[in-house]
Amino acid sequence: MSRVRICQTAVIAGFVLLLEALCVGGVIDKVTMPPPHRIAVDFFKLLTTKTLYPEIGKSMANVLLAFVLAYVLGIVIGTALHGYRTLRDTLDPLFATYYAIPVFAFYPRCIVMFGLGDGPQVLIGFLLGIVAVIVTTLNGLDRVPNVLRKTALVSRLTPLQTALHVTLPFCAPYLLTAAKLALAYAFIGVIGSEFIMARSGMGYEIGFAYTNFDNATMYPLILLILLLSVIMNSALSRWEKVLLARRGQQ
């Protein structure tokens, strides 16, 4: 294990031990938060009893759908936009200020338009992620060396072939960064929307457990979301490192 990895593990273990001590010592009362060992036991129960599996499955399916839509459309729009300087310059102010817009403010409007089903939650996750993907794709495409574009031309590649075989593969590390952002935003959008107003899903269950002081459900679900998000992002980061190492950039 590397020195950095040991330090990272020590920080997390130290934080958990501190929480454990504060909870067991009564500094944090157990209605506010149960001790981490209790959360671990409840987490294990959550996974073995399987009663919340439909909620978890529904939320994860919506996260995945929001992520895929934001990622694929973001790359397609980013790639198309790269060839149209004027349009890109026109949209630049929107991209620059997009994340200052509270997208969640539109959630009630989305419910009016699409009902209380999965649509508004996926839409919020998608809206949060897509601009990050577009901007990161544009950023990657800006860095494609001119000589690679010329190589594509002398190889008689069509614009689509150039994108698929030259420019987007060159941008792969940027596209993985875009994937990490889109995934994080999909989680935030879907779980957050479920939390605000929904009839099912992990966010809804967390909200329901919160209002009923059901810590045995709430904290394990929060832990599950944390773990899923961290595992998926770590896998993408690892892949990114492999790509960068191949290019001598690590």
Next chain:
Amino acid sequence: MPVPHVTLRGVTKVFPASAGGQGVHALGPIDVEIDKGEFFAIVGPSGCGKSTLLELIAGLLPVTEGHIEFEGRRIGHDIPDGVGVVFQEDACFPWLTVRDNVAFGLRDAAFDAKERARRVDAAIAMMGLREFADSYPAQLSGGMRQRVCIARTLVAQPRLILLDEPFGALDQQTRLLMGDEVLRLWRETGATVFLITHALDEAAMLADRIGVMSARPGKVIDVVQTGWPRDRDSRIVEREQFGAITSRLWKTLRDESMKTMGRMTTPA
């Protein structure tokens, strides 16, 4: 009378004015004929339009006036078939192994997988990269990466190879050795080679004929016949005639280079 392999007739390139600026007359008019299987080099001062000339022949840029023919067909807006280009900059695809980089040159070829693999392996072997076939470009030296680019160009068996200062980023020894490689490949493939270089000794060592370009707008102001045998290598630099050729090139180029630097010609 045989038709020249490449013909440039009154080729002129003017880059249009940008907002508030003036158009740039970069080249021409240029008239040159290159025979099939000939090794033709162009030397000239910085900024005289050497690379622009190469990009015009490759079909990467449109000519403003005049025309270019390759194998009797005019080069228009489309990139001509049978032309391979090696650029000065590193054009390896960093996400592909050496083998996949070279195979990229055969992407649209109508061979079966076995024939494709055979040709790729042959090109890799020809460039002395066999033991690096599964390496990524980042694991190779600058000279080896340039050899990968040459292999990728050669595997498609182009009839005209355009070299745009391909050894510009390499050290002197590697350049001489790469020059030997290029001469060997030129003999083996029988292709016509058009080399752009700023190095007079490189042009004198490699080419059958050398076109000397003026300062911008670049025109061919002299054509030097080297008279070297086809079977030659870098040891040709030891010959007395080599010195005479480079001296003649420099004599022609000196004033042009000074014009580029914005200085007055000083008497010898």
